[in-house]
Amino acid sequence: MAVLRAVAITALLAVSAHVARADDEAPKVSLATETLAQGWARSGFRLGLGLLYGELHGLRGAPSGRLLGAQLHVGLRLDARWSLYASFEYASASRAGGLSGLRFAGTLDPTWHVTPNLALAAGLGFGGIVEGRTGRADVSPLGSTLDTSYTFPGSTHPLPSCNGVGIAALARATYAHVLGPRASTMVELEIIGQDTSCVQDTGHLEPDTARPIVRRQAWSHAGASLLWGVTWR
Amino acid sequence: MALTRGAALAALLVGVTVPALAWAQPADAGSDAGSGSATGSDAPPSFIPPQAVGSTDVAAPPDAPPITAAVVVTVKIRVDKTGAVQTVTLVTPPQPVFDDAVVAAAHAFQFQPGTYGDKPVAVEITFTHTFLPPPPPPPIVPADAGVPRTxxxxxxxxxxxxxxxxxxxxxxxxxxxxxxxxxxxxxxxxxxxxxxxxxxxxxxxxxxxxxxxxxxxxxxxxxxxxxxxERDRYDPYEIVVVGDQRREEVSRITLRGPELQQVPGTFGDPFRVIGALPGVAAVASLLPFPVVRGSSPSSTGFLIDSIRVPLLFHLLSGPSVIHPDFIDEIQFYPGGAPASYGGYTGGIVDGRTVRGDGKLVDVDANLLQAGGLVREPVAAIDGTVTAAARYGYPKFLLSLATNQAALSYWDYQLRVDGGTKANGWTVFAFGANDELDTVAANADPNDPNPPLSPALILRFHRLDLRYHQTVGRLETVYRVDGGYDKTFSNGVDFSVWVIEPSIRARFKLDDKLTFAAGVEGNARDLEQGGGANAGGGALAAITADLSTSAMAGAFVEALWRPTADWLIRPGVRADVNHDTTATKESVDPRLTVRYKLGHRDLPDVPPDSDDSAVWLKGSTGIYHQPPRFVLPLPGLDQMPLKYGLLRSFQTSLGAEVPLSKRFQLTTEAYYNYMDPTIFDLSINAATVGTAGNSTLIPTSVIMQQDDAQKFIDQLTKPQLGRSYGLEVMLRRQAKSGVFGWVSYTLSRAERYRDGTWTPYDFDRVQLFNLVLGLPLARNWDVGVRMQYQSGLPATTTSGYNTARADGYVRFDVRFDKRAVWRKWLLDFYIDITNVALLPEEVSPGQAIRYVLPTLGLRGRF
The missing domain is CATH 2.60.40.10 (Immunoglobulins)
Incomplete structure (x- = not known):
């Protein structure tokens, strides 16, 4: 064995002494060790950022508005077929005489990857509305309830300002196009529904308890939005 | 049969467990953490890592599944002073069969012990073994066979x-x-x-x-x-020294690495992490003015290397004025601070800087600011130069909403270190400027684009000169820092020149006894500009007396370990404060004690170390401070001494229990008595309107408006205060992997008022924090933070602070991604504060919902 090793070393030295030198000093990164599709189907963390444009339509008298905002997806690609994402949406909701504020939502979205490019998701979570001053007319409760908090039975005459949160649900179809090993771009169509427990601060307190006197009203919305974004892995 | 490759034994030294290596415990007794001076010897001793004796190869486990790709297993091996393997801790994600094989083999390794200064020391090394897949046919060609290799x-x-x-x-x-x-x-x-x-x-x-x-x-x-x-993971925060730190403090919480810059909701700002620790209540969730164990925010000191920072946060609530990369660790004392810390009756937050090594260029930008840091070794001075600067441009965002105001800020830091760790010097200059411009007084009211003029300027500069010297067992730090502070606003125009000399020494008599002592002082020359008091506000009546002031102080303390089970740390400091209104003296005796109840046998912690001990700990002491303005403003912090010194008596009793997997459970009960407290931050009125027809009163006028004299009386009247509570914290502080903590505080903070103890305006009975940081594959880091603080007291018709507002819950998330390029690293992060827009009742009846997203990029070259 020692003889073989000595022969090998001698041969190697001999080769080294006589070969032509061709330095290739430009540093090289690795060639792809897997296809892009394989990489994106592999389990791991994903984060997506997108811009959305849509419409939130008020039901049973609740005000409507156009949505324009941003969305954040974070979650895990579980395997080639399934992912579990959490989505957060923050969008301005505005329309003359309608909504004037921020619509936000956070949902947990199990996602089925029908093909490497197409995915379908359904999500459930919270959604809310934060409004400042709006152009909507005020609606007063009965005089006898002015010094206590009051809950309106319906939303036919919506509160002039809503700050509240409730339940939100969505269904989403995503078409993704892989840009490279790190990023892909996507287009999404989302159908959303939301029930919001609105609270309007009257600016008054109950002096015996220091609790605010508020008005409450339930709003329901349905809507849709189109989103474009980029996902990183 | 898989092919195994000879192990790559390695070389990454991450911890040395020698008490003499005092850089693991810097500066508490006066040494200089920033310069890393406390080495405890004349010359830098040499370190020789442990050498393996015999083979470190690991056979592939016979029950392993077929290996189709390389399986890499990395462990941390702790080698004791005799060369024996003490602990083996898995670093890489679980790969059960292979992990077991490597861990079992590592336990059988033999080493020649590592040495430091020719003395054997316990050392932790990283060991990696790679199981390679079997070679594909044909087999590996021996060197002397096959096609000629030309x-x-x-x-x-x-x-x-x-x-x-x-x-x-x-x-x-x-x-x-x-x-x-x-x-x-x-x-x-x-x-x-x-x-x-x-x-x-x-x-x-x-x-x-x-x-x-x-x-x-x-x-x-x-x-x-x-x-x-490409490395499998580029960890931006590699904690270097974690091993076997000797306990010297009772209440201190030390934050390092990702705990400083990756906690969600802090925007990567190390000082904001304090708000997620036990015992720290918030004035409001976004405002970085901590109410530490029931003390007013101005009673808690924010320090950099033990010197006061005139303005810690831009615009009072924005990013901190020091580039995060300068901060190596933060030491937080909610109470029981040692005698070396004077001038505060609440908590201490001490940001420790460190001398950097190696070249570094760091550039970062987000929606609010851009900045950079450059570090360059300079052979001529045997040292390093580090410079950083940031510019904040919130005015660009603000301009989208209004042309009536503009907001901007900048800061800078320059640090030069020279010499050795034992004998060296540091020059550290830093400063900041904030400016808010509003419509000029002489502007045409019909001008659609009115001219703006400064309405608020906050500015300071500091120059800190240090020389540290080690002679035998005596370490000394000579230090002078000075600077200029300025606050300008309507009716307020203060400028202060300040100089603060100090000498601190630490003498290690033997392994059982160390003495520390120091003398320090400051002189302040305050000028009130022409615009001062123009408004004739209530504050002017207080500040009219301010001019020059001075302070001189000294402290001495001992760190005594009479046996391995006891640590007794008695100390005393004396201070004399003087200004044109009064001279006030104070003497603060302090004592902290630790007693080792026993040791726990933990697989990943060396036996007989402080890390494996169950500690009982207690502290008691007196703390004084000069009166300070309710909020920290440059030049406007110290109030006239004629109002008296604030004083607190602090006591605490607690325990530390180490758990497996680097978890630690800490609990501490405390009682603080404040006699007196002055310039308390207070917002609640004494009574509410009770007129006959006023059952429905607009919130904005429900509180009686105090007149100027009442305002002054409220601020300057000495009050008695007390706070007591129980803090529990379960924390994981590991060298890699998941980090975080869960903490709960049950407490009361009260002031003696009208013959009875009533809740303090910022008394939050329950505080809960959850912080979790999770490193993932492909250089992702995910962080989650949840915070609950119970509601603030509110005044009702039944009396002062007899009701409570709603508490608040906040969820913050943070995602960090590191992309690797040929010569540099690009960090991308998203930090969302209050991701669910949960409401917070900031004052009775006024609830706000907000979300604060931050998007940033950072390049490291």
């Missing part, structure tokens, strides 16, 4: 992004259906004789991703290549 492939393996050498890698090359293998050396270099032809090169290295490349070799050609191999 070509040579030689090269260097370099880490992508960092350009560090990739040591001890395996290079496998396929040419003409045959496989040839070479081992890289410690410098990442390899040579492999090959037959000519198309070659497929694969590289396997511990803690690196597989590398593949294609080459073509001509006959008799020597081809030199450089391969950039």
């Amino acid at each position: 070509s040579l492939l030689r090269g260097r393996l370099v880490e992508l992004g960092t350009r560090l050498a990739v040591a001890n890698a395996t290079v496998s090359v396929q040419v003409g259906g045959r496989t040839y293998v070479a081992e890289g050396d410690g410098k990442g270099e390899f040579r492999l004789a090959l037959p000519p032809g198309a070659a497929t090169v694969s590289v396997f290295a511990a803690a690196h991703l597989p590398f593949a490349q294609a080459e073509t070799l001509a006959a008799t050609q020597e081809l030199a290549v450089t391969y950039l191999v």
Whole structure:
């Protein structure tokens, strides 16, 4: 064995002494060790950022508005077929005489990857509305309830300002196009529904308890939005 | 049968467990953490890592599944002073069968012990073993067989992004259906004789991703290549010293690494993390004015290397004025601070800077600011120069909403270190400027774009000069810092020149007894500008007396370990404060005690170390401070001494219990008595309106408006205060992997008012924090933070602070991604504060919902 090793070393030295030198000093990164599709189907963390444009339509008298905002997806690609994402949406909701504020939502979205490019998701979570001053007319409760908090039975005459949160649900179809090993771009169509427990601060307190006197009203919305974004892995 | 490769024993020293290496416990008794001076010897001793005796190879486990790709297992091995393996801790994600094989083999390794200054020391090293898949047919060609190998492939393996050498890698090359293998050396270099032809090169290295490349070799050609191999994870925060830190404090919480810059909701700002610790209530969740154990925010000191920072946060609530990379660790004392800390009756937050090593260029930008940091070693001074600066441009965002106001800020830091760790010097200059512009007083009211003029300027500059010297067992730090502070606003125009000299020394008599002492002082010259008091506000009546002031103080303390189970730390400090209104003296005796109840046998902690001990701990002491303005403003912090000194009596009793997997459970009960407290931050009115027809009163006028004299009386009237509570914290502080903590505080903070103890305006009975940081594959880091603070007291018709507002819950998230390029690293992060827009009742009846997203990029070269 020692003889073989000595022969090998001698041969190697001999080769080294006589070969032509061709330095290739430009540093090289690795060639792809897997296809892009394989990489994106592999389990791991994903984060997506997108811009959305849509419409939130008020039901049973609740005000409507156009949505324009941003969305954040974070979650895990579980395997080639399934992912579990959490989505957060923050969008301005505005329309003359309608909504004037921020619509936000956070949902947990199990996602089925029908093909490497197409995915379908359904999500459930919270959604809310934060409004400042709006152009909507005020609606007063009965005089006898002015010094206590009051809950309106319906939303036919919506509160002039809503700050509240409730339940939100969505269904989403995503078409993704892989840009490279790190990023892909996507287009999404989302159908959303939301029930919001609105609270309007009257600016008054109950002096015996220091609790605010508020008005409450339930709003329901349905809507849709189109989103474009980029996902990183 | 899988092919096993000889182990890459390594070389990464991460911890030395010698008490003499005092850099693990810097500066508490007066040494200088920033300069790293406390080495405890005349010259820097040399360190020799442990050497393996015998083979460190690991056989593939017989019950292992077929290996189709390289399986890399990395463990931390703790080698004691005798060379025996004490603990083996898994670092890489679980791969059960392979982990077991490596851990079992590592326990059987033998070493020659590592030495530091010729003395054997306990050392922690990183060991990695790679299980390679079986070679494909045909088998590896012996050197003397097969096709003549007339070509040579030689090269260097370099880490992508960092350009560090990739040591001890395996290079496998396929040419003409045959496989040839070479081992890289410690410098990442390899040579492999090959037959000519198309070659497929694969590289396997511990803690690196597989590398593949294609080459073509001509006959008799020597081809030199450089391969950039990507690490499996680029951890931005590699905590260097974690091993066996000796306990010297009772209540201190030390934050390091990702705990400083990756906690969600802090925007990566180390000082904001304090708000997530036990015992810290918030005035409002976004405002960084902590109410520590029931004390007013102005009673808690924010320090950099033990010197006061005039303005810690831009615009009072924005980013901190020091680039995060300067902060190596934060030491937080909610109470029981040692005698070296004077001038505060609440908590202490001490940001410790450190002398950096190596070149670094760091550039960052987000929606609010852009900045950079450059560090460069300078051989001529045997030192390092570090410079950083940031510029904040909230005015660009603000301009989208209004042309009536503009907001901007900047800061700078320059640090030069020279000499050695034992004997060296530091020059540290830093400063900041905030400016708010509003419509000028002489502007045309009809002007659609009115001119703006400064309405608020907050500015300071500091120059800190230090020299640290080690002679035998005596370490001394000589220090002078000085600077200029300025606050300008309507009716307020203060400028202060300040100089603060100090000398601190630490003498280690033997292993059982160390003495620390120091003398320090300051002189302040305050000028009130022409615009001061123009408004004639209530504050002017207080500040009219301010001019020059001075302070002189001294402290001495001992760290005494009479036996291995006891640590007794008595100390005393004396201070004299003087200004044109009064002279006030104070003496503060303090005592902290630790008693080791026993040791827990934990697999990943060395036995008989402080880390494995169950501690009972207690502290008691007196603390004084001069009166300070309710909020920290440059030049407007210290109020006239005629109002008296604030004083608190602090006591605490608690326990520390180490748990497995680097978890630790800490609990502490405390009682603080404040006699007196002055300039308390207070917002609640004494009574509410009770007129006959006022059952429905607009919130804005429900509180009676105090007139100027009442305002002054409220601020300057000495009050009695007390706070007591119980803090519990379960924390994981590991060198890698998941970090975080869960903490709960049940407490009361009260003031004595009208003959009875009533809740303090910022008394929050329950505080809960959850912080979790999770590193993931492909250089992702995910952080989650949840905070609950119960509601603030509110005044009702029944009396002062007889009701409570709603508490608040906040969820914050943070996502960090590190992308690796050939020569640099790009960090991308998203930090969302209050991701669910949960409401917060900031005052009775006024609830707000907000969300604060931050998007940033950071390049490191």
